Amino acid sequence: MSDFLKEAQDLFPYTQAMRRDFHIHPELGFQEIRTSGIVAKELEELGLEVTKGVGKTGVVGYLDGAKPGPTLLLRFDMDALPIHEETGAEYSSTNPGVMHACGHDGHTAIGLTVAKILTKHKDQLSGNVKFCFQPSEEGTNGEEVGGNLMMIRDGVLENPKVEKTLSLHLWNSQPLGWIHAGGGPMMAGAEAFTLKLTGKGGHGAAPDSTIDPIVCAAQIVTALQTVVARNVNPLKPAVISVTSIQSGKAFNVIPQTAELLGTIRTFDEETRALVLKRFEEIVRGISASMNCEVEIALQQVTAPVINNPEVATSVAKSAKQVFPQTEIASQTYLTMGAEDMGWMQEKVDGCYFYIGSANAEKNLTYGHHHPKFDFDEQALINGVALMSAAAADLLK
Numbered sequence: 001m002s003d004f005l006k007e008a009q010d011l012f013p014y015t016q017a018m019r020r021d022f023h024i025h026p027e028l029g030f031q032e033i034r035t036s037g038i039v040a041k042e043l044e045e046l047g048l049e050v051t052k053g054v055g056k057t058g059v060v061g062y063l064d065g066a067k068p069g070p071t072l073l074l075r076f077d078m079d080a081l082p083i084h085e086e087t088g089a090e091y092s093s094t095n096p097g098v099m100h101a102c103g104h105d106g107h108t109a110i111g112l113t114v115a116k117i118l119t120k121h122k123d124q125l126s127g128n129v130k131f132c133f134q135p136s137e138e139g140t141n142g143e144e145v146g147g148n149l150m151m152i153r154d155g156v157l158e159n160p161k162v163e164k165t166l167s168l169h170l171w172n173s174q175p176l177g178w179i180h181a182g183g184g185p186m187m188a189g190a191e192a193f194t195l196k197l198t199g200k201g202g203h204g205a206a207p208d209s210t211i212d213p214i215v216c217a218a219q220i221v222t223a224l225q226t227v228v229a230r231n232v233n234p235l236k237p238a239v240i241s242v243t244s245i246q247s248g249k250a251f252n253v254i255p256q257t258a259e260l261l262g263t264i265r266t267f268d269e270e271t272r273a274l275v276l277k278r279f280e281e282i283v284r285g286i287s288a289s290m291n292c293e294v295e296i297a298l299q300q301v302t303a304p305v306i307n308n309p310e311v312a313t314s315v316a317k318s319a320k321q322v323f324p325q326t327e328i329a330s331q332t333y334l335t336m337g338a339e340d341m342g343w344m345q346e347k348v349d350g351c352y353f354y355i356g357s358a359n360a361e362k363n364l365t366y367g368h369h370h371p372k373f374d375f376d377e378q379a380l381i382n383g384v385a386l387m388s389a390a391a392a393d394l395l396k
């Protein structure tokens with residue numbers, strides 16, 4: 001059997017150099033021009049069949065295994081966030097206000113290294129690999145949909161048809177060495193909502209001659225809390241958060257309109273349908289009772305990430321072989337955060353696994369999306385080794 005951990009260790013200088021280069025030059029979603037250019041060049045140098053512009057700035061490298069078999073898609077996201085970096089690291093962002101604060105620089109570097117390793121082993125592969133470098137995981141960034149759905153619409157799951165997917169996330173909520181590969185739900189499905197309330201503006205001292213959208217908005221925010229508290233089964237996770245209220249500018253003017261933004265998170269379709277129904281009933285009911293008009297815009301941001309039990313078991317088995325000293329976590333590990341791999345995993349069986357990346361001794365414990373977020377680069381080795389082994393094992 002191949003020693004993927006040793007190969008990942010040997011290639012660490014490459015992985016680290018690529019990661020730091022991406023970190024120094026972060027790019028926002030659908031603007032990953034430099035990043036995807038480097039990715040395409042590296043994949044071409046390996047002799048892979050490379051397709052650019054899949055989902056705008058996405059890149060796909062195709063590796064034809066020596067023997068016939070299924071097609072496996074490995075997904076690596078490439079985008080950065082609109083955050084100004086405060087790590088003080090020598091490889092800090094040189095793009096002001098833009099930062100790799102989620103670890104996608106590491107994911108891209110891991111993907112390129114895995115491509116090197118699996119290309120070297122292509123004689124042993126029964127099947128094919130699509131190395132899928134995805135743009136804009138963090139949001140739609142002004143486009144109609146995010147990177148994962150955009151790549152699906154551009155046909156990344158077809159020709160040849162993808163039968164399984166693997167993807168990973170470096171995970172700073174857990175220490176270096178922790179590895180999770182388990183079946184079932186992983187990350188919540190997410191909706192984004194916008195509510196536009198229209199009342200009747202007027203003098204702040206004459207509320208009786210107005211229809212106050214602020215009072216209406218306040219009632220809606222309060223009443224929405226009852227959906228999770230009083231409608232959803234207490235054993236089922238769900239979230240409704242109102243994250244923005246914009247209305248009014250002056251102390252003596254009751255404004256005409258109020259706009260609310262927020263998000264809804266659920267794991268299963270039954271809970272989702274219930275929450276969406278109650279959400280709309282409450283918003284429309286309170287607006288009507290307050291004489292406000294309301295426009296509701298709801299967008300499904302992503303489906304939940306649900307791991308296929310068989311693929312997850314295979315990944316956990318690979319993990320045990322690569323890291324014999326480590327106890328691989330496989331128990332339910334839910335987060336209400338969302339991840340757009342949910343779209344691909346809704347269509348194709350897959351496993352999304354976590355690689356612990358925090359290190360308290362090196363003060364690398366800040367959470368994802370924090371301006372001081374950074375991870376222990378040794379986690380890159382674990383990510384490369386496990387992704388390579390898990391892919392090779394699925395194409396045995």
Ligand SMILES: [Zn+2]
Nearest residue numbers: 102138368369
């Ligand atoms: Zn993120």
Ligand SMILES: [Zn+2]
Nearest residue numbers: 102103104169
């Ligand atoms: Zn992320």
